[in-house]
Amino acid sequence: QLQLVESGGGLVQPGGSLRLSCAAPGFTLDHYAIGWFRQAPGKGREGISCISSSSGGISDYADSVKGRFTMSRDGAENTVSLQMSALKPEDTAVYYCAAVRQNYVCGMWPVDYDLWGQGTQVTVSS
DSSP: OOOOEEEOOEEEOTTOOEEEEEEOTTSOSTTEEEEEEEEOTTSOOEEEEEEOOTTTOOEEEOTTTTTTEEEEEETTTTEEEEEEOSOOGGGOEEEEEEEEEOSSOOOSSGGGOSEEOOOEEEEEOO
């Protein structure tokens, strides 16, 4: 059974950094587009970044995180990471990674993906 596992969430002060990781036990992420989403209490699921398959070389970011968050692949570890810097209280949410097997493009909408992780909580607070 295909599954995604997020890790790296936690409590951080405003202005701090966290690195989230999305792992795929049992299958390779190379041929999958990956998206990172977040959902704050009472709000819908928001797409914040995506990266195409390894052969695509495309990434995209929501305006709310552009310049602060960076998404990257580690082929050797079979993970996709989200490096988050200059965190703000409004970044507080459950963060999810998602995957879909496709090349060359990536989407920022939940409907673009068919495989989801369980989520990891990120809390930005002093």
